[in-house]
């Protein structure tokens with residue numbers, strides 16, 4: 001499933017592109033994400049099934065939003081339970097992980113926020129840091145326990161004057177990955193902009209210089225190499241979400 | 252069935268499977284097949300044992316498609332399960348059809364089954380059937396609870412904690428699936444051995460053969 005779908009796709013991509021993409025996706029099986037872009041195409045039987053599954057996936061988003069509790073915390077573990085070695089996972093090989101120069105890096109902030117000043121790594125380090133040892137659960141079924149620390153996202157959102165009545169927080173990454181989460185999950189106390197992994201700055205393979213760590217969602221909702229954060233009312237989707245993984249994917 | 256009495260006794264048709272049981276049974280059969288096949292595709296993304304299910308036995312095409320199938324069919328199964336369990340309890344169908352059940356009854360019916368002369372009375376399950384049906388009900392509940400705990404290990408942490416850690420939930424779910432598939436294999440084998448039971452599970456009725464009464468030899 002290591003497909004490169006290019007840069008963050010605008011929703012109004014050319015129809016030709018849509019069709020090519022759709023064919024690619026159907027080849028690998030049912031894809032729900034492609035349906036968001038299906039307009040004016042003849043629907044074959046397979047597409048009808050896709051549509052029903054896609055509708056059920058949106059229904060499951062709503063059910064999960066209802067089940068979600070702002071105060072219920074993911075289980076935490078003692079340091080002795082940390083998985084070693086921790087596994088690298090991405091839509092490309094480990095050698096291709098982006099190597100980011102900390103002095104060049106800035107976190108862009110945009111959307112429904114008051115203060116859009118980009119953030120340096122040093123400035124993020126001046127914010128209160130939160131530490132957690134939690135289980136990282138992959139959509140594939142494996143899981144590992146790791147330790148992350150960083151800035152609680154709710155404090156960061158407050159600091160930049162984000163409209164926390166908005167629906168979504170979106171993330172764009174240096175490796176062209178992207179994802180988004182619902183605002184209640186963004187405000188959860190265990191959702192952090194992680195800078196450290198097991199007491200040291202994030203290593204390249206785990207998202208240096210900053211990744212989202214959100215133990216109330218599956219692994220693919222924890223984007224690495226984040227370069228841009230934005231607050232919006234239009235669902236920004238995500239790299240895997242647009243290909244058919246359930247968008248909410250809460251734990 | 253009151254009007255059946257006015258008809259000649261021979262060829263009388265008797266209701267043996269209530270409509271709700273028949274509908275929920277076939278909806279369940281469809282949903283279980285979808286759940287098992289999409290579940291195998293999900294398993295293949297990160298196998299627990301050193302084998303993977305061949306693609307032709309799976310549903311969904313890839314992990315994303317399989318999860319979409321699994322979590323959509325889950326709702327059909329839940330709705331159907333509530334209907335069946337609710338009916339089974341409220342109408343005393345479970346009590347009437349699955350009980351009494353004794354170890355001795357199971358042993359003797361199992362022995363006669365091995366000799367291919369198990370009695371099969373339409374509308375009355377033998378002890379082996381009763382045991383199998385109760386077992387698959389419990390396995391279904393185990394699969395449901397372990398699946399729910401894996402889907403929501405944080406929101407339903409009490410459930411996840413009661414059943415074990417996240418990795419052991421996967422095993423529990425896998426074991427429940429294996430039990431259900433084992434049941435289906437035996438279940439289908441029994442239907443093949445006593446094919447007469449199949450039409451009645453569709454129409455709900457059997458024609459009584461007066462001479463043989465309600466007893467048939469399998």
Ligand code: HEM
Nearest residue numbers: 272276279280283348374384387431435438442448449452
């Ligand atoms: C498509 C394959 C299936 C066929 C052909 C089939 C056939 C039958 C038949 C003929 C009966 C009635 C037996 C009798 O009257 O003695 C029955 C009952 C039953 N079957 Fe199936 N079945 C299938 C799939 C399943 C599956 C997948 C399950 C559950 C996992 C299941 C669970 C049951 C249960 C619990 C009963 C008893 C229902 C009650 O009285 O409440 N069956 N089946």
